Structures are given as C-alpha cells and as structure tokens.
Amino acid sequence: MLSPQSTLSDALMARGVTRRQVVKFCGAMLATLAMPDRYLGRAVAAVSQAQKPVLLWLQFQDCTGCSESMLRSNHPGVAEIVLELLSWEYHELVMAGSGDAANRTLERIVKEEKGKYLVVVEGAIPMADDGIYCTIGGRTAIDIAREVCGNAAATIAVGACAFDGGLVRSGPDPTHALGVHEAIPGLKVVNMAGCPHNPANTAALLVHYLTFHEIPALDPYNRPLFAYGRIIHDLCERRAHYDAGRFVTEWGDEGHRQGWCLYKMGCKGPSATFNCPIVQWNDHTSWPVRAGHGCIACASPRFWDHMSPFYDRLPAIPGIGPRISAEELGIGMAAATLAGVTVHGLVRTIMPAPALGEANEKRGEDGK
Numbered sequence: 529m530l531s532p533q534s535t536l537s538d539a540l541m542a543r544g545v546t547r548r549q550v551v552k553f554c555g556a557m558l559a560t561l562a563m564p565d566r567y568l569g570r571a572v573a574a575v576s577q578a579q580k581p582v583l584l585w586l587q588f589q590d591c592t593g594c595s596e597s598m599l600r601s602n603h604p605g606v607a608e609i610v611l612e613l614l615s616w617e618y619h620e621l622v623m624a625g626s627g628d629a630a631n632r633t634l635e636r637i638v639k640e641e642k643g644k645y646l647v648v649v650e651g652a653i654p655m656a657d658d659g660i661y662c663t664i665g666g667r668t669a670i671d672i673a674r675e676v677c678g679n680a681a682a683t684i685a686v687g688a689c690a691f692d693g694g695l696v697r698s699g700p701d702p703t704h705a706l707g708v709h710e711a712i713p714g715l716k717v718v719n720m721a722g723c724p725h726n727p728a729n730t731a732a733l734l735v736h737y738l739t740f741h742e743i744p745a746l747d748p749y750n751r752p753l754f755a756y757g758r759i760i761h762d763l764c765e766r767r768a769h770y771d772a773g774r775f776v777t778e779w780g781d782e783g784h785r786q787g788w789c790l791y792k793m794g795c796k797g798p799s800a801t802f803n804c805p806i807v808q809w810n811d812h813t814s815w816p817v818r819a820g821h822g823c824i825a826c827a828s829p830r831f832w833d834h835m836s837p838f839y840d841r842l843p844a845i846p847g848i849g850p851r852i853s854a855e856e857l858g859i860g861m862a863a864a865t866l867a868g869v870t871v872h873g874l875v876r877t878i879m880p881a882p883a884l885g886e887a888n889e890k891r892g893e894d895g896k
Contacts (some may be wrong), residue, residue: 547572560732560807561744561754571739581738582637582645584676585619588662588669589696589705590651594687595621597724614646614734620664631665634672638679646737647680649673652689652696653711654703661703674712682716682743683708686730688723688826691749695723698832709750718743719750721802723826728807729755747801749829755807760797760823763805766790784820794839795822802827 554571558564587595599622616622618634625633637645651669654661659668677683685708688694696705709717720730733752736744744752761767769775770789777783777792791798800823804815817823825835 554735556728557732557735560728560803561736563754567739571735580615581681582641583614583616583648584634584637584645584680585616585621585648585650586672586676587620588649588651588653588673588690589703590687590689591695592621592650593724594650594690595619598686598727598730617645627665634676638676642679644681646682646684647677648684648686649677649690649708650686652693652705653708654696654705655711656702656704670711673708677708677712677715677717680716682718682737684718684720684730684733685709686720686725688721688831691719691721691751692829695832697830717750718746718752721749721751721756721827721829723831726755726802726804726807726809728812729803751827755803756801756827758801758803760800760802760804760817760825763803764797764817765805766817790817790820790822792841793822794824794837794841796825796828796831796835796838796842797823798842799835800825800828 551568551572555565555568558567558571585595617637618630620630623630623633651662653659653669653673655670659670662669664672685691689696689705690708692707692710693701693705694707696703707719709715709719718733720733729752732754733743736742744754747753747756749756761770764770766787766789769787770791774783774788775792776788776790779793789795795817797817804823805817808815808818822838824838825831828835
C-alpha cells in the first residue's frame with residue numbers, strides 16, 4: 529500500500545499507468561488550458577513528481593450531478609489519473625467510512641494539513657434559520673464550510689449550486705441558498721460553474737495548480753478564463769447557419785435534421801461563456817448543441833432564474849449595437865458587424881496568473 533508521502537508517479541505505476549499515458553493526459557490538459565505545447569515537459573514532470581496534495585470533497589445542497597460527472601468521466605480517465613492527482617481523503621459519495629469515522633477523518637485533515645489541503649465544494653449552502661436545512665453529523669453546512677474551507681489552501685466550487693446557489697436558489701428559495709463565495713465572504717475560491725461542471729476543466733485546473741503552484745487567470749466571477757473566457761456563440765459549429773439566417777423553427781423539422789442554428793428554439797449561446805464546443809462531453813464526442821439541443825447557459829450567473837424559460841428565444845444579444853436582435857443579425861447584418869461580434873467574444877486566455885490569495889484579495893478590495 530502506498531504511503532501518503534508517495535509521489536503521483538508511484539501511484540500511477542502502482543495502477544499500471546504508463547509514462548505514455550501520462551504524457552497524453554498532460555497534453556490534453558494543456559490543450560484545455562489553451563497553453564502551448566512547450567509547457568508539456570514541465571507539466572509531465574510536475575504531475576509525475578508531485579507529492580499528492582490532500583483533497584476534501586464536501587457535498588451540501590446538491591443532486592450529486594457534479595460528483596457523477598467527475599467519476600463517470602473517461603476523458604481524462606478519472607480512475608487511472610485524476611483520482612491519483614490528489615490524496616482523496618474525504619468524499620461522502622465514494623468513501624468507505626461513514627458516521628463518526630468519516631467525521632474524524634475530516635477533523636484530522638483540517639488539523640494536520642491546515643493551510644495545505646484543497647477542498648472541493650459541491651452544492652449550495654443554506655443560510656435561512658441558521659442553516660438548519662442542510663446538516664451533516666449534527667453540524668450545519670455553513671459551519672462545516674467555514675471551518676474546512678477557511679483552513680484550506682484553496683477552495684474549488686464545482687457546479688452551479690456551489691457557484692451561486694444554482695437550482696436550489698431559484699425562486700422561491702425558501703432556504704436562502706447561496707454559493708460558497710457569497711456564504712463565506714473573503715474566502716479564496718475558484719468557481720467551476722456549470723450544471724454540472726465539466727471534469728476535464730476541473731482536471732486541467734488541478735494540473736495547472738500542480739505545475740505552476742498557482743491557479744490560472746480568473747474572470748470577475750472567479751471562473752478560470754481558459755474555460756469561461758469566450759462566448760459559446762463564437763465557438764459554435766452552427767454559427768455559419770446563424771450568420772446565413774438558417775434557423776430551426778420546430779423540433780424535428782428539416783433545419784433541425786440538417787443541423788441549423790437553434791437560436792429560435794431558445795439557445796442561449798450568444799450570451800453564454802463556456803468552452804463546451806471545444807472540450808465537449810462524453811470522451812470529447814459531443815455537447816448539447818451538437819446533440820440537437822440549445823445551450824441553456826448553465827455556466828452563467830443565476831442561470832436558472834435569468835435564462836429561463838429555456839425554450840424562449842433571447843430578445844437581443846448584449847453589446848451588439850442598439851436594440852439589434854440576434855435574429856436580425858443572423859439574417860442581414862453587414863460583415864463588419866459580424867466581425868464585431870467575434871471580436872466582442874474574444875478574451876485573452878493566456879496571461880500571467882496571479883497567486884490565488886493575491887488575486888482574490890485584490891477582487892475583495894475592488895468590491896468584485
């Protein structure tokens with residue numbers, strides 16, 4: 529049995545994972561991070577030689593969808609590599625221990641690894657009535673989160689619920705559910721928004737952390753720019769149909785069968801930022817729009833309230849001229865305007881990444 533001090537290379541060899549597989553994995557992560565391949569050697573060395581940081585995975589008001597997404601992923605292979613990136617000490621869904629034994633594990637890690645471990649939070653945190661609507665081992669979610677997240681090196685909020693309250697927070701919100709960074713102001717948080725989060729992005733974040741000992745550049749919502757820095761509409765494979773004014777108007781019609789634009793069916797791609805069209809899902813085989821369903825902007829702030837009804841079309845695209853609708857743009861706007869849409873969606877994804885504490889402290893000072 530491997531000791532807690534074993535390197536990732538030791539753990540991978542014990543599982544029969546070859547160096548070739550590690551190189552392939554790191555290459556995929558660099559592609560997700562939008563980083564040049566000159567960093568491949570550094571990433572492979574860092575991932576292979578790293579002492580495995582301890583990870584705690586907390587679940588609060590959630591549907592377990594983000595855990596399922598991570599554990600069912602095979603691009604990258606969680607069972608072979610992602611689980612070995614970290615010493616996964618606590619995760620209610622998969623850990624063998626339960627009850628007092630599980631609670632003691634959590635308490636031990638917080639005490640012995642203070643300031644060094646990573647914590648992933650899945651699910652919203654209820655604040656109403658002193659947080660009694662989510663309790664674990666007799667303690668409220670907010671009490672656990674304050675202690676565990678407050679003593680961590682970094683907190684990663686995965687999924688819409690941990691990001692901003694998600695479905696749980698949508699009206700009427702009787703439990704007053706909040707995302708992690710709102711429930712615990714001043715906390716060092718990286719938000720991996722989405723419903724669920726994309727495990728390839730979360731794995732890429734971990735690889736970046738192990739390689740450079742810091743997190744990638746973040747947007748104003750504390751989401752990594754590599755994953756949330758570009759508008760889905762600009763990356764969509766159906767964009768050419770949008771520009772040509774070819775829209776699906778009924779599910780199953782000729783345009784739907786031919787892969788035309790889904791804007792009229794409620795696609796929120798023009799106002800959503802996420803790298804779904806690039807990273808995709810199910811071993812990089814598809815994503816909702818390719819499968820024939822419009823984007824619901826699941827990585828956008830408060831999307832359950834702000835983007836629904838999901839099958840109603842957007843009234844307009846923000847930032848594209850005065851009162852110009854997406855439909856009008858797709859049918860007849862000039863090429864210069866279309867170029868402006870593309871420029872509007874481009875965000876620089878590779879930039880010097882500030883240390884996690886400095887980046888979030890600055891955001892706190894700026895009131896963001």
